[in-house]
Amino acid sequence: MMGFLGILVGLGLLVLFAFRGWSVLLLAPTAALVAALFGGEPLLANWTQVFMASAAGFLAQFFPIFLLGAVFGKLMDDSGAVSAVAVFIARCLGKHRVMTAVVLAGALVTYGGVSLFVAFFVIVPMAQSLFRAASIPRRLIPAAIVLGTSTFTMSAMPGTPSIQNAIPMPFFGTTPFAAPGLGIIASIIMLGIGLWWLQRAEAAARRAGEGFGEAPHDAAEHAAVDELLRERATTAREFDPAEIRHGQLSKGPAPALNAILPLIVVVAVNLVMSLVVLPRLDLAFLGEERWGGTSISKVAGVWSVTVALAAAIATAILCNHRRLPALRQTMDAGANASVLPVLSVASLVGFGAVIASLPSFATVRDWVLSIGGGPLVSLAVATNILAALTGSASGGLTIALDALAQTYMEIASRTGVDPALMHRVAVIGSGSLDLLPHNGAVVSLLSICGLSHRESYMGIVMVGVVSSLLALAAVIVLSGVLGSF
Structure with a gap:
């Protein structure tokens, strides 16, 4: 009983103080040790042998994606490529499809590998300008940007290079293109529901005579330097917003082709590496002790995304080198922007590892597995709950899979559930x-x-939230009828 109470107290402390802006680097080990103390477990052993070992394992697996993703995002920002993509889409769709233009601009750059906060700082000013010209209330801007950047391109679209889509790959032996058909259907549902609601809200505002309103001029600059926001932000995604102000922006916009080509490279190289190159290589040597005794199924997904981002970085530099006046400073800022987010998420992973190692966690695991509807439903519930409590899709997803992935793989081998399907359900759930x-x-x-x-x-x-939950339900129902595809 005391052990279970310790889990609740530790999780409560983590959620409460993280919301108040305390660093997860301090909170996660403290909350983990509180839970261990309640359970009568050795504190130092839990910190150094469980917490740190799990956090280090996460770093070893995923730091390349955090690092290259942040560098790529900063290059695309400073070269003016993200702005050019957004302007190009807005120009193609015209002034009567402002809402759709903002959504698609966010979707294209994030599906192409640009970090979320880079997209925020570039697309928000563009959206404000477009919404003001079209007399659409500025209160709808966050919803339009979230739909494009934080829903289907993060969790559902096959091949997305988001860290959330990468996390299940070592656990389930899958690729970034896991369950592509179901992922596309989920994406259509999210995009369709989101655009329907936005257009409905715009129409209601016009009937009420509501205009754009007045936006504070220094809001973005304040957000970039706000330390409280920074602590919250770096547990949520893979870019430290404090580095947005570093480097040097291009004085002129990038041509549309130069801006879009690196995004195409990310998707194309990811696809070729996942489905063509790596499956044909003889990588049996990975089973040797010097390589960690692993297998290609454990590393192929991370390798595919890593190579894709590296190729995109090279393409961005080649296409836009004249618009990168301070290349070293830009790349340094991108590299620095990856450090705090990856350490913050690794700390959440260490917290989850300590919790999962406690004897009383068996009660939690049994409860999760007993949820009606089968393993996909219980997996969806587990990832949703942990992502909600931590306020982090990547943190909640990794905690859930660290604790439960092996059990779900055993269930999959007994019941014939495709691991690719579990991958897609887990990511959409998170x-x-x-x-x-x-x-x-x-x-x-x-x-x-x-x-x-x-x-x-x-x-x-x-x-x-609503569109993602409906898409998740549709994926589970369709998989029960048609299986994974």
Whole structure:
């Protein structure tokens, strides 16, 4: 009983103080040790042998993706490529499809590998300009940006290079293109519901005579330097917003082709590596002790995304080198931007490892596995709950899979459930309830826009939470009828 109480107390401390802006680097080990103390477990052994070992394992697996993703995002930002993509889409769709233009601009750059917070700081000013010209209320900007950047391109679209889509790969032996057909269907549902709600909200605002309103001029600059926002943001996604101000922006916009080509390279190289190159290589040597005794199924997904991002970085530099006046500073800022997020998420993973190692966690595991509806439903519930509590899709997903993935793989081998299907369900589940009010990305986006939860959060719920939950339900139902595809 005391052990279970310790789990609740530790998790409560983590959630409470993280929301108040305390660093997860301090909170996670402290909360883990509190849980261990309640359970009568050795404290130092839990810290050095369980917490640190699990955190280090996460770093060893995923730091390349954090590092290259942040560098790529900063290169695309400083070269003016992200702005050029957004302007190109807005110009193609015209002034009467402003809402759709903002959604698709966010979707294209994030599916192409640009870090979320880079997209926020670039697309928000563009959205404000377009919404003002079209007399659309600025309170709808966060919802439009969330739909494009934080729903289907993060969790459902096959091949997305998001860290959330990468995390299940070593656990399930899958690729970034796991369950592509179901992923595309889920993406259509999220995008369709989100655009329907946005257009409905725009029409209602026009009938009421509501215009754009006044936006505070310094909102984005304040958000970039706010330390409280920074602590929340770096547990949510893979880019430290403090580094947005470093480097040097291009004085002119990039040509549309130069801006879009690196995004195409990410998707194309990821696809070729996942489905053509790596499956044909003889990598049996990975089973040797010097390589960690692993297998290609454990590393192929991470390798594919890593190579894709590296190729995209080279392409971005070659296409836009004249618009990168301070290349070293830009790349340094990108590299620095990856450090705090990856350490923050690794600390959450260490916390989860300590919790999962406690004898009383067996009660929690048994409860999760006893949820009706089969293993996919229980997996979806577990990832949703942990992502909601931590305010982090990547943190909640890794905690859930660290504790439960082996059990689910055993269930899959007995029941014939495709691991690729579990991959897709887990990722979509982690990206649903993570968008609760305390989520770092939500708080940061509202701050950049100069808006409050009261003004804009309902829109985020509709396009981000409701659409994702409905898509998740559709995937589970369809897989029960048609299987994984």
